[in-house]
Amino acid sequence: MNQKINQIKRSPAFSGMILFFLFLIVYFGVQYLQAPESFWSIKTYRNFMSLFKSFSPLILVTMGQAFLMLMGIIDISIGMQMSFANVLAAMLPEILGLPTPVAWLIALLATILLAVLNGVIVSCLRIPPLLAGFAMIYVIKGINLLIAPKPGGKVPAIANQVFDSMLFGFIPFSLILLAVMYGIWLYLEKTPLIKAVYAIGGNERNAYATGIHTTAIKIKIYALAGFFTGLAGLCYTAAYTTGNPITGEIYGLQSISACILGGISLAGGWGNMASAVYGVGFQILVQTTVPKVFTMISKATGVNYNTYWHNLFSDIIILLGLVVTIFAIRAQRTTFISGLKKQIKGAKADE
Amino acid sequence: MNKNKVYYFVKNNQIGMALLLSLLIFVVTIALNPKSLNVNAFGSILSLMSMLTIAAAGQTLVIIADGIDMSVGATMSMAAIVTVGILRGREDPMLFVIAILAAIGVGAIIGLCNGLGAVKAGLPPMVVTLYISNVVNRLQYVMTGGTPEFTSVSLIYKSFMTERLFQVFPVISFFALGMYALIFWLMNRTRYGQQIFLIGNNNRAAQLTGIRTTRLKVINYMMAGILSGIAGFIGAGNSGYIKCGAFDGMTIDTIVAVVIGGTLLAGGKGSYAGTAAGALLLIVLSNGLAVLSVSPSMKNLIMGVILIILLGVYNRAKPVRA
Secondary structure (H helix, E strand, C coil): CHHHHHHHHHCCCHHHHHHHHHHHHHHHHHHHHHCCCCCCCHHHHHHHHHHHHHHHHHHHHHHHHHHHHHCCCCCCCHHHHHHHHHHHHHHHHHHCCCCHHHHHHHHHHHHHHHHHHHHHHHHCCCCCHHHHHHHHHHHHHHHHHHHCCCCECCCCHHHHHHHHCEECCCEEHHHHHHHHHHHHHHHHCCCHHHHHHHHHHHCHHHHHHCCCCHHHHHHHHHHHHHHHHHHHHHHHHHHHCCECCCCCHHHHHHHHHHHHHHCCCCCCCCCCHHHHHHHHHHHHHHHHHHHHHHHHHHHHHCCCCCHHHHHHHHHHHHHHHHHHHHHHHHHHHHHHHHHHHHHHHCCCCCC | CHHHHHHHHHHHCHHHHHHHHHHHHHHHHHHHCHHHCCHHHHHHHHHHHHHHHHHHHHHHHHHHCCCCCCCHHHHHHHHHHHHHHHHCCCCCHHHHHHHHHHHHHHHHHHHHHHHHHHHHCCCCHHHHHHHHHHHHHHHHHHHHCCCCCCCCCCHHHHHHHHCEECCCEEHHHHHHHHHHHHHHHHHHCCHHHHHHHHHHHCHHHHHHCCCCHHHHHHHHHHHHHHHHHHHHHHHHHHCCCCCCCCCCCHHHHHHHHHHHCCCCCCCCCCCHHHHHHHHHHHHHHHHHHHHCCCCHHHHHHHHHHHHHHHHHHHCCCCCCCC
C-alpha cells in the first residue's frame, strides 16, 4: 500500500492529479451549494457527463499535443488543424456532394497529411517549432477561409444524435471514444516508438547517437498527433453541427497550457498521457466552475459581475496553476535524476 | 567566384537581403498595379513601418538576451487604453505627461511580472509571457467593461501623429528615428547593451565574467515592457480607434520582423537595424497583397508560406549530427 502511494507520488502526473481532484471537489461542492435538494439526483451526473460532450474536442487536441510535447515540440497550430478537419467534414458534402462518411474520412486523412507536412517543416527544414507553428496558423487559416468563408456546412442530424447518445443510458458516446483513444496510448506506451519519443525529448543528440532515427520518429509522431486532431475536428463537427473556420485557434494555446498544468515538461521527456488528461480536466473544471461561483456571489451580495470577470479569474487561476506545476515538476525531476545517479554511480543522492 | 559572392550575400547579409526583397516586392506591386505608385502609398507604408519598428524595440532586446516576449501586443493595448482613459479627449499638456508616465508605468509593471516569471522563477519565457498577456488582456475588458468610454485621443494629438511632412513623412517616422537612436545607443554604446549580447550568447560565460545575469535579464524584460508601453502611447495617437486588445496582433508581427531582420531566436546576435528592415519587408508585403486586392484568406496563406520560406533560409536550427 505504502509502495503504491509512493509510486503515485513519483509519477509525473501527480501534481496535475492533485489540482484536478481539488477542483473536482470544488465543482461538486458548488453544484451542491447551488441546489442542495437536487444534488443527489440524476441531474448532477448528467451535468457532469455533458462536459465530456462539449469538451471532447479540446481533450482530444490536448492528447495529440501531449505526444508532441513529450518530444519537446510545441505545435501551436494544432487548434487550427482541428478547425481544418472540422471545415472539411462540414463543407465537403456541400461543395462536392460527397456522402458524409466519405467526407469525414477524407477530412481525417487530410488532417493527418497536414500534420505530416508540419512535421517535415519542423524536422527536415529544422525551423524552430514555435515559429513554424505561427507560420502554419497563417497558412491553415488561409486554407480554412478559402474552403469556408463563413461558418456553415451540412452536418446530418444523425451524427449529432449518435454523439449525444448514451450507451446503456448512462455512458456518453464521447466518453467511450476518449477511453478508446486513451487505450491507444496505453498500447503505444509499451512500444519502442514512445520509448524513442522520451529519448528525443530528453536529449535529441544523445537519442540520435544511440541510433534512433530522430527525423522519422518526429514525423511519425506528428502523424499520430494529426490523427488525434482530426478526430477532435470530427467530434467538433458532430457536437456543434457546423463548420467553423477559425474557432479552433484558441485550442492550440489551451492544449499547451493543459499539458503543462498536467505536468508535462515543456522541454520534453517528462510526463505521460495521464498528465495531459488531468491538466485538461483541471482547465475545463476551472472554466465551468468560476462562472458558477460568480453567480453565487452575485446572488448573495446583489452585485453583478459580467463574463469579463469570469474570464479574468479563470485565467489567473490557470496562471497560478501553471506556476505551481512547473515548480513541482522541477523538484520531482531533480529528485528522480539524483536517484538515478545514485543507483548508477553509487554517488550520494544530493550530488 | 561571383556565384560565391551572391551566395555569401544571401546567406549572411540578412539586412541587405530584407531590403532587397522589400524593393523587389514593391517593384512587382507597382508593375502589377501602376496606380499604387503615389505619395500617399509611401506615406502609409512609412507610417505602418514606423509603428511596427517602435513596437518591436523591446522584442529585439528580449530576443537578443535569449528570451521571448509574447506580451508586447497586450502591453501596448493596455498602455493605449490607459492613455486614452487619462486624456479623455482633453488637450492639457500636463495630462500628456501624466499619460506617458502611466503608459511607462503599466509597461514596467507587466515587464517586471514577465521578468520575475521567466527569469527569477525560471519558467519557460514563452508560456509565462503568453499567459501574462492573456491576463492583461482580460484585465482590459474588466477595466473598461468591454468597450472603453473613450475610443480615441483628442484630434490635435492624433493629427500631430498622423500629420505628413512634405506629404510623405509622417511624424511617427521621426519617433521611430528617435527610438532607433535610443536603441542603437543602448545596444552599442552602453555596458548594459554589451552585457545582454553576452548573456544571449552564453549565459554561463556571462555569469562567470561577473555579470549578474538574473538581475540584468529581469531589467531587460522591464525595459522591453517600458518600450512597449511607450509604443502603446504612440500607437494611441497613431490609431484612430482604440478598443480592448487593439494591438494584440502586434505580438506576432514584432517577432516576425525581428526574426526576418537576422536576430537569432537563440540569442546573442542581432540588431535593431535588422528589425527595421524586417518590419519594412513585412509591411511592404502586406501592402502589396492589399493593393493587388488579394482576398484576406489568400493573404493569410501567402504570408504564411513566405514566412516559412524565410525561416527555412535564415533561422534553421543546427542539425543533430553536427
